[in-house]
Amino acid sequence: SGAEWKDVPISCTEEGDQKWFGEMKFGMGLDFPNLPYMIDGDLKLTQSVAILRYLGRKFDMMPPDVARGDMVEQAIMDIRQFLGNISYSPQFDILKPVYLDKLRVHIESLTNFMGDGPFLFGDKVTYIDFMAYAFLLCHRALSPENLEGPIDAYIGRVANLPRIKEWLESEECTDRIYYFHYPRAHCTWPGAPGPGP
Amino acid sequence: SSGINAEYGGAMPVKLVYWDGVRGLAEAVRLFLLYIGEPFEYERIELSKEGFGRWIGEIRHTPGLLFPNLPFLMDGDTLVSQSVAIMRYLGRKHGLVPEIEADQMKCEVVEQEIIDLKVRMNSTCYDPFMGIPGIKEGCDAGVFDHEFMKANFIKRLEDRVPMFEELLGAGFCLGGHTPCYVDFLVYEYLDHMRRFVPGPFEGRANIAAFMERVEGLKGLKDWFEGEEYKAGAYINGPIAKWHGKE
Numbered sequence: 001s002g003a004e005w006k007d008v009p010i011s012c013t014e015e016g017d018q019k020w021f022g023e024m025k026f027g028m029g030l031d032f033p034n035l036p037y038m039i040d041g042d043l044k045l046t047q048s049v050a051i052l053r054y055l056g057r058k059f060d061m062m063p064p065d066v067a068r069g070d071m072v073e074q075a076i077m078d079i080r081q082f083l084g085n086i087s088y089s090p091q092f093d094i095l096k097p098v099y100l101d102k103l104r105v106h107i108e109s110l111t112n113f114m115g116d117g118p119f120l121f122g123d124k125v126t127y128i129d130f131m132a133y134a135f136l137l138c139h140r141a142l143s144p145e146n147l148e149g150p151i152d153a154y155i156g157r158v159a160n161l162p163r164i165k166e167w168l169e170s171e172e173c174t175d176r177i178y179y180f181h182y183p184r185a186h187c188t189w190p191g192a193p194g195p196g197p
Numbered sequence: 198s199s200g201i202n203a204e205y206g207g208a209m210p211v212k213l214v215y216w217d218g219v220r221g222l223a224e225a226v227r228l229f230l231l232y233i234g235e236p237f238e239y240e241r242i243e244l245s246k247e248g249f250g251r252w253i254g255e256i257r258h259t260p261g262l263l264f265p266n267l268p269f270l271m272d273g274d275t276l277v278s279q280s281v282a283i284m285r286y287l288g289r290k291h292g293l294v295p296e297i298e299a300d301q302m303k304c305e306v307v308e309q310e311i312i313d314l315k316v317r318m319n320s321t322c323y324d325p326f327m328g329i330p331g332i333k334e335g336c337d338a339g340v341f342d343h344e345f346m347k348a349n350f351i352k353r354l355e356d357r358v359p360m361f362e363e364l365l366g367a368g369f370c371l372g373g374h375t376p377c378y379v380d381f382l383v384y385e386y387l388d389h390m391r392r393f394v395p396g397p398f399e400g401r402a403n404i405a406a407f408m409e410r411v412e413g414l415k416g417l418k419d420w421f422e423g424e425e426y427k428a429g430a431y432i433n434g435p436i437a438k439w440h441g442k443e
Contacts, residue, residue: 031303032310032360045302047309054302066289067275068263070282075264078279085320094338095325109264 001059002163049077056127063121063128072113072120073128079106080135083142087181092188096142103139103146111150118157125161133158138180141191205272205290210236214256215268217241217248219431220441222280222315223268225385229284229378232416233291242267244435281312281382288378300371307370308379310357315386317353318393321346322437343438347394354390354397358404361387365407376411384411389432392441 025033034046038054045051056062063069082102086095110132114120119129136155140147147155159168167173180191213230215223218241230237242248242256257265261276269278270286277283288294295301326332326339333339361383369376370383387408391398398404412421420426432441 031364032306032357034310043302045306047306047313049309050302050305053305057298057301067277067282067286070285071264071277071279074279074281075266078266081316085325089325091326091339094329094332098325098329113263 001055001061003055003059049073052127052131061124061126063126064124065121068113069121069126069128072110073131075106075109076128076131076135079103080138083135083138084181087189087191088187090188100143100146103143107139107146107151111154114150114154117154119154125158129158137175138191141180142189205275209273210238212238212240212271213268214240214242214271216434217243219244219434220385220389221268221431221433224430225381226268226270226280226283226287228385228411228417228420229287229381231420232376232381232414233287233293234416235287235291281308284378284382293375293377295371295377303371304377304379307364308382310360311379311383311386314353314357314390317350318386318390319433321350322393322433322439324436324438327436341438347439351394351397354394358397358401362401362403365403369407369410376414380411384408389441392432393439 020035028037028044030037030044030046032046036048036051037044037046038051039045040054043054045054053062063072079102082099086092086099089095110120119125120132121128133155136147136151140155158164168175181187181189211230213223213226215221227239242252252267259265259269259271259276261274262269262278263276264278266278268280268283269276270283272286272290275286277286285294295304321343324334324341324343326341327334329339364370365383368374369380371377371379384407387398387404391404411417429443434440435442
């Protein structure tokens with residue numbers, strides 16, 4: 001979107017935990033304190049879906065068909081939650097095949113929905129493309145063989161959007177050092193940092 | 198209802214499709230449909246081998262159902278799956294959506310918060326190892342510790358329920374005297390949770406008042422006083438560790 005933004009990371013350490021749970025969580029004037037949160041001037045917002053939809057409305061990146069947009073958004077959240085659940089399970093290895101079955105169906109639905117694309121809703125890039133991109137990278141880290149073919153081409157197209165490409169190639173890009181999940185919360189598969197697309 | 202947007206749906210009543218006898222993710226949609234007074238058919242898929250076979254073999258292949266899942270709503274040629282998408286769709290159709298940006302943001306935060314809690318409750322109540330070939334119940338490889346997860350869920354509720362208590366002091370979720378779609382999601386899922394673990398809800402007067410307020414709404418009062426509601430339903434599917442059916 002070309003908006004100016006600033007990242008305020010909280011470190012994944014004992015000290016970071018104390019900072020969030022100690023002073024930040026209830027001291028920031030958030031109705032439902034949570035991470036991530038976003039501040040835009042006087043506006044404070046939590047919940048990644050609410051944040052993305054706010055930005056989508058602000059920067060005209062909403063899907064042209066609202067009901068379809070909501071369905072894709074929720075379908076992405078569904079599979080992402082499932083991966084999140086199993087990643088924190090000590091029995092991750094046993095649950096992984098169940099997840100992979102669901103992932104294959106999800107990828108097929110997404111690919112059929114998108115058709116030629118180039119993006120989920122055709123020519124218009126929407127906030128849902130960024131949700132899909134971020135979570136597809138996570139799925140790919142676990143199961144690269146399921147992310148081949150048209151879906152891989154789609155990931156490449158999002159990564160090549162001019163300002164995204166710039167970010168991914170920049171020194172500040174945290175994709176190279178960040179985990180997918182919070183490694184301090186008994187996470188069996190936090191998703192080791194990878195090289196990105 | 199205050200006037201349906203003309204471009205929605207067709208002449209037929211809408212059809213909601215879900216598992217028979219289970220509130221789960223569909224009940225909030227039923228309650229919303231009753232409140233807005235939209236005539237609807239509720240197609241129930243029987244919880245049996247045959248029913249499951251019908252879902253897998255036939256219903257999930259309904260033309261136009263792009264992301265096959267339950268519940269889904271058919272409104273003329275429009276098929277909407279994902280309960281949140283259905284609620285937002287019906288909200289827009291009947292003008293029961295936030296009008297100003299500040300309300301829209303608040304609505305979406307509340308929506309996501311209640312869904313977060315419902316997702317956690319599902320993880321607490323459903324054994325993820327069930328049905329995996331070769332894993333027998335209670336064996337070392339696939340142990341699902343429901344009590345451990347329930348204890349964690351209670352801690353989570355102790356953190357979040359006070360925030361809902363604060364929110365609902367003002368009336369409905371967005372303040373004011375008229376509910377919007379998110380109020381039905383909040384009602385339904387808070388009800389699941391307070392039945393499952395009453396502790397964190399004790400003494401929460403605003404939440405109790407909100408729940409009564411929803412149950413007393415025109416269009417819903419008859420449902421809550423009726424035989425079908427009183428007979429009770431499964432909250433979660435019968436295979437769940439806690440399913441809520443008395």
